[in-house]
Amino acid sequence: MKELKERILRDAKVIGDTILKVDSFLNHQIDPLLMQKAAREFARRFSDESIDKILTIEASGIAVAILTGLELNKPVVFAKKAKPSTMPAGNYTARVKSFTKDTHHDVVISSEYIKKGDRVLIVDDFLAGGHAACGLIEMLEQAGAHLVGVGIVIEKGFQEGGAILRKRGIRVESLAIVDCLQGNTITFRE
Amino acid sequence: MKELKERILRDAKVIGDTILKVDSFLNHQIDPLLMQKAAREFARRFSDESIDKILTIEASGIAVAILTGLELNKPVVFAKKAKPSTMPAGNYTARVKSFTKDTHHDVVISSEYIKKGDRVLIVDDFLAGGHAACGLIEMLEQAGAHLVGVGIVIEKGFQEGGAILRKRGIRVESLAIVDCLQGNTITFRE
Numbered sequence: 001m002k003e004l005k006e007r008i009l010r011d012a013k014v015i016g017d018t019i020l021k022v023d024s025f026l027n028h029q030i031d032p033l034l035m036q037k038a039a040r041e042f043a044r045r046f047s048d049e050s051i052d053k054i055l056t057i058e059a060s061g062i063a064v065a066i067l068t069g070l071e072l073n074k075p076v077v078f079a080k081k082a083k084p085s086t087m088p089a090g091n092y093t094a095r096v097k098s099f100t101k102d103t104h105h106d107v108v109i110s111s112e113y114i115k116k117g118d119r120v121l122i123v124d125d126f127l128a129g130g131h132a133a134c135g136l137i138e139m140l141e142q143a144g145a146h147l148v149g150v151g152i153v154i155e156k157g158f159q160e161g162g163a164i165l166r167k168r169g170i171r172v173e174s175l176a177i178v179d180c181l182q183g184n185t186i187t188f189r190e
Numbered sequence: 191m192k193e194l195k196e197r198i199l200r201d202a203k204v205i206g207d208t209i210l211k212v213d214s215f216l217n218h219q220i221d222p223l224l225m226q227k228a229a230r231e232f233a234r235r236f237s238d239e240s241i242d243k244i245l246t247i248e249a250s251g252i253a254v255a256i257l258t259g260l261e262l263n264k265p266v267v268f269a270k271k272a273k274p275s276t277m278p279a280g281n282y283t284a285r286v287k288s289f290t291k292d293t294h295h296d297v298v299i300s301s302e303y304i305k306k307g308d309r310v311l312i313v314d315d316f317l318a319g320g321h322a323a324c325g326l327i328e329m330l331e332q333a334g335a336h337l338v339g340v341g342i343v344i345e346k347g348f349q350e351g352g353a354i355l356r357k358r359g360i361r362v363e364s365l366a367i368v369d370c371l372q373g374n375t376i377t378f379r380e
Binding site for chain 1: 198213214215218219220221222223225226242248249250252256259260264265266267268270271281302303313356
């Protein structure tokens with residue numbers, strides 16, 4: 001997605017060889033219009049698929065997920081990082097690792113909102129090590145739901161997440177794949 | 191907002207006299223179309239105000255905030271619950287209490303995204319004890335930003351948050367105010 005790549009080149013900050021800081025438009029401050037364009041691109045790319053629900057994980061994936069849900073007119077479910085007291089027993093859970101925070105945490109989805117046979121599109125802002133996506137997929141397997149594919153705003157192509165998912169035969173649509181961050185230069189995959 | 195109240199009456203679950211469970215359309219599974227209507231109502235109610243930024247807190251406030259930002263064509267900032275390694279020093283912080291999780295946590299906003307003089311509209315999905323809103327307002331004060339008002343999807347009128355904010359002279363626009371949950375019956379404020 002050309003406009004996204006231009007925005008990354010203009011506003012992203014490179015820290016070392018692994019961290020791409022995009023919190024001016026993606027994951028702390030968010031540009032709603034850019035996210036709407038990303039959501040429309042997901043809707044276009046997955047227009048050949050029947051989709052029942054959009055699934056993401058809190059927190060920064062929620063923005064692009066809700067806009068994708070709006071485009072497709074489907075409900076959005078987000079996996080929660082802790083179990084609130086209002087959530088009943090009988091849920092799907094997974095343990096995921098956060099790259100930037102270097103911590104593990106349990107995530108949970110209520111079994112009320114993902115059902116057996118549901119056709120689910122996972123949407124997230126970032127794909128790096130693939131821990132969040134693998135956790136979401138694990139919960140879809142617990143539910144007996146069908147994974148349609150994974151839509152990612154920015155994939156860090158030099159980390160293993162994208163390769164792990166594609167090797168499993170999962171359709172991954174990333175709107176920008178950053179293959180290299182060395183020397184403060186951002187190189188996209190063609 | 192009539193459609194929201196109808197949805198609450200149809201789909202919300204009352205647990206005891208204090209918990210209104212609306213995670214089928216607001217804060218776990220989210221109905222994008224209903225959230226768009228809520229966002230449009232916030233834009234309408236605050237149309238007499240000049241607004242530079244929308245501010246919310248992760249996680250479930252992000253959905254209605256991003257849609258409000260889209261309506262107003264303004265950036266959305268969400269306060270984060272932990273300090274990630276990519277966030278530089280010199281931020282605004284506050285400690286807030288979560289009602290449903292009964293825990294305290296620190297929230298943080300990068301000083302890059304809220305500046306002195308910014309006119310900020312706070313948007314959130316829920317107002318109960320007012321802890322999240324007061325934390326956000328505290329951070330706006332640290333920034334020297336101007337609080338335009340607070341837009342809330344569902345206010346629990348029998349908890350003190352709304353009264354605390356209004357006593358401080360803050361404009362609070364709640365799309366549904368639930369005044370009583372006794373006996374499994376939901377009573378709205380007129």
